[in-house]
Amino acid sequence: MKLSQLLETIDEHDEWRPFHHIEVNGIATNSKLIQQNDLFIAISGYRHDGHHFIQDVVEAGAAAIIGEKEIHLREIPYIRTANSRKALARLAKAYYRPRLDKKVLIGVTGTNGKTTTCFMIKHILEQAGISCSMFTSVQNMVNGQKRASSLTTIDPLNLYKLLSDSQDDVIIMEVSSHGIAQFRVEGIEFDYCLFTNLDHEHLDYHKDMDEYFRVKTKLFQQLKPKGKAIVNAYNEWGKKVVQELRSRGQATHVIGHEEYPLQIIRNNQKERAIALMKTKEKSLELKPGVLGIHNLYNAAMAFWTARMLHLNEEEIIGSLMSFKGVPGRFEMFPHQSEATIVIDYAHTADAFFHCLNTARYDGAKRIIHVFGFRGSRDESKRQQMVKMSSRLSDFIILTLDDLNGILYEEMVSQLHLLNEASKGIVIPDRTLAIEYAVKHARKGDWIVITGKGTETYQQSFSLPARSDVETVRFICSQ
Numbered sequence: 001m002k003l004s005q006l007l008e009t010i011d012e013h014d015e016w017r018p019f020h021h022i023e024v025n026g027i028a029t030n031s032k033l034i035q036q037n038d039l040f041i042a043i044s045g046y047r048h049d050g051h052h053f054i055q056d057v058v059e060a061g062a063a064a065i066i067g068e069k070e071i072h073l074r075e076i077p078y079i080r081t082a083n084s085r086k087a088l089a090r091l092a093k094a095y096y097r098p099r100l101d102k103k104v105l106i107g108v109t110g111t112n113g114k115t116t117t118c119f120m121i122k123h124i125l126e127q128a129g130i131s132c133s134m135f136t137s138v139q140n141m142v143n144g145q146k147r148a149s150s151l152t153t154i155d156p157l158n159l160y161k162l163l164s165d166s167q168d169d170v171i172i173m174e175v176s177s178h179g180i181a182q183f184r185v186e187g188i189e190f191d192y193c194l195f196t197n198l199d200h201e202h203l204d205y206h207k208d209m210d211e212y213f214r215v216k217t218k219l220f221q222q223l224k225p226k227g228k229a230i231v232n233a234y235n236e237w238g239k240k241v242v243q244e245l246r247s248r249g250q251a252t253h254v255i256g257h258e259e260y261p262l263q264i265i266r267n268n269q270k271e272r273a274i275a276l277m278k279t280k281e282k283s284l285e286l287k288p289g290v291l292g293i294h295n296l297y298n299a300a301m302a303f304w305t306a307r308m309l310h311l312n313e314e315e316i317i318g319s320l321m322s323f324k325g326v327p328g329r330f331e332m333f334p335h336q337s338e339a340t341i342v343i344d345y346a347h348t349a350d351a352f353f354h355c356l357n358t359a360r361y362d363g364a365k366r367i368i369h370v371f372g373f374r375g376s377r378d379e380s381k382r383q384q385m386v387k388m389s390s391r392l393s394d395f396i397i398l399t400l401d402d403l404n405g406i407l408y409e410e411m412v413s414q415l416h417l418l419n420e421a422s423k424g425i426v427i428p429d430r431t432l433a434i435e436y437a438v439k440h441a442r443k444g445d446w447i448v449i450t451g452k453g454t455e456t457y458q459q460s461f462s463l464p465a466r467s468d469v470e471t472v473r474f475i476c477s478q
């Protein structure tokens with residue numbers, strides 16, 4: 001492809017007309033992956049500065065370089081841009097040219113519930129014969145095939161490549177605040193943007209909750225002119241989003257507003273909670289096939305999204321009833337001791353609130369809670385998580401999550417410090433912690449293991465990485 005075709009998508013193209021005839025074979029952001037005639041985009045990152053690798057890139061045969069810094073290069077064209085990450089997304093879009101005009105694009109943001117809501121929407125639409133591509137922390141799916149997923153919101157090069165491969169009718173994607181801040185979805189125009197909720201999280205990355213909120217709401221600027229926001233206003237941050245969007249004059253469908261009220265009903269302790277939704281014409285009952293009040297909110301979000309795509313209300317409700325859940329999200333495993341083991345991806349205090357209350361409401365006599373904290377991530381949320389768990393569970397076992405660059409000894413001493421005020425114990429090895437919980441569980445106890453879900457990253461030094469799901473399956477098979 002001609003460099004000119006790519007440069008048209010970024011603002012700075014005019015000054016670089018002399019180089020427009022140059023042929024580009026691909027785009028790369030990592031010097032180690034550069035191939036002959038690639039366009040290299042230098043990004044000043046959090047750990048490295050791509051501009052430092054420019055000489056390597058020239059030697060590896062790059063056709064041209066785009067970067068943010070003032071650099072004079074004789075060998076090949078160097079084009080300066082205001083924001084390399086933004087330029088990357090625009091150039092990736094121009095390079096892969098995905099045909100998005102006939103697709104419906106749905107973006108889901110919020111602290112908790114994004115993955116679950118995406119899975120619910122996909123399930124409902126597929127039941128109605130509509131094919132979906134989906135990008136989430138658990139799984140990326142395109143044309144019915146799984147594609148690797150390491151980030152929640154994938155980087156623009158891979159995103160646009162997969163979008164150009166997609167022959168599906170609808171694209172559903174989880175959009176994290178990191179994804180928004182780093183322009184990973186720059187250039188996407190959404191038909192629907194959903195906001196689930198906000199909770200204390202990622203304040204190592206964002207300055208404070210207000211900035212976190214501001215970044216999240218930036219997503220709604222990427223709605224198409226006729227696009228619509230769907231907001232869960234059953235939490236204070238949701239209400240703030242509604243205010244903000246309405247002040248911008250954006251079409252907003254508010255769940256929890258007089259027009260679309262949602263009532264959570266539980267007739268007695270033995271019965272599952274349901275959500276009662278009133279539309280202008282009738283009253284509808286939502287009984288999703290997954291436990292938890294939080295999942296009623298997620299289901300309501302999915303319901304209204306499907307409804308806006310003109311699906312039949314009763315069929316949507318039926319599809320939600322047959323929804324089997326998301327791997328590693330309140331996934332339940334019966335154990336021979338007649339204890340129940342639950343694996344859940346809760347990693348904020350609010351998620352603990354929902355997850356542990358779900359266990360209690362749905363029958364736990366005693367809750368043994370096993371969890372830890374990912375290294376190099378927001379440390380300020382940890383106290384709140386321990387506090388919430390102390391309030392809602394009966395016994396805490398603190399264990400390692402993912403060290404993520406933190407020394408083993410340092411994280412273990414953190415666990416001991418955090419454990420001081422709680423009533424628990426510390427067992428650093430995650431597998432041993434889970435085994436201990438199972439060994440000490442009695443009939444009717446629920447062992448709730450949170451934070452990792454299906455993730456298979458490093459769990460301890462001595463054992464190969466195994467996900468909690470695999471560990472529990474192994475224990476239950478014995």
Ligand SMILES: CC(=O)N[C@H]1[C@@H](OP(=O)(O)OP(=O)(O)OC[C@H]2O[C@@H](n3ccc(=O)[nH]c3=O)[C@H](O)[C@@H]2O)O[C@H](CO)[C@@H](O)[C@@H]1O[C@H](C)C(=O)N[C@@H](C)C(=O)N[C@H](CCC(=O)O)C(=O)O
Binds near residue numbers: 137150
């Ligand atoms: C803090 C953060 O978000 N970092 C992301 C960011 O990395 P970065 O660009 O700053 O990378 P860097 O290592 O500093 O390198 C800068 C540049 O130098 C280049 N480089 C580097 C080394 C070299 O030898 N040659 C070279 O060219 C790199 O390719 C890169 O272009 O951009 C990368 C590409 O998109 C991401 O992979 C990376 O995610 C890291 C791995 C990460 O852990 N991110 C987490 C925090 C994250 O994004 N999480 C959210 C979800 C959070 C939630 O669940 O709520 C997500 O969306 O996944």
Ligand SMILES: Nc1ncnc2c1ncn2[C@@H]1O[C@H](COP(=O)(O)OP(=O)(O)OP(=O)(O)O)[C@@H](O)[C@H]1O
Binds near residue numbers: 114116196295352
């Ligand atoms: N609507 C909700 N409100 C509060 N907590 C929720 C909600 N939905 C899910 N949770 C809790 O948050 C956990 C993570 O859910 P889910 O994976 O759907 O969220 P997420 O936003 O995709 O998180 P992440 O971006 O970290 O993957 C669940 O396991 C559950 O404990």
Ligand SMILES: N[C@H](CCC[C@H](N)C(=O)O)C(=O)O
Binds near residue numbers: 372373374375377451
């Ligand atoms: N995707 C999130 C979730 C991590 C979940 C949990 N392991 C934690 O300790 O916070 C992150 O990378 O921050």
